[in-house]
Amino acid sequence: MFSLHADYQYFLYQGICDMRKSFDGLCGLVLGELGREPTDGSVYVFLNRRRTHLKLLHWEAGGFVLYYKRLEKGCFSLPNKARISWLELSLMVEGNKIL
Structure with missing residues (x-):
């Protein structure tokens, strides 16, 4: 069940993520590269090279919890910042242009 909502903080990883990474590998990126604690209740967003x-x-x-989406065609559009809003994430996931 998709239980994310606007009350959470959302952080976009600015690097390129190897999509073979699972929980531990992604937690390592959050700790090592974002300098944040993965268990703080925030949502961390990762994209591959081709988006x-x-x-x-x-x-x-x-x-x-790990949510994973693969587009059949096209690519995700990105906001130009590390912290994003629920609306920006929703637009990204739905394949719409970021405001």
Whole structure:
């Protein structure tokens, strides 16, 4: 169940992510490169080089949740900042242009 909402903070990883990474690898990027704690309740957004795959890492009560979307055609449009809003994430996931 997709349980993300506007009350969370959303952080876009500015580098290129290897989509083979799972929970531990993505947590390592959050800790090492973003300097944040992956269990702080924020949502971390990762994209591959071609921006055709997106992963969201989120800590919920009891453990991590990983959301993964692969586009059949086109690519995700990106905001030009590290912290994004719920609206910007929603537009990205739906394939719309960022405001």
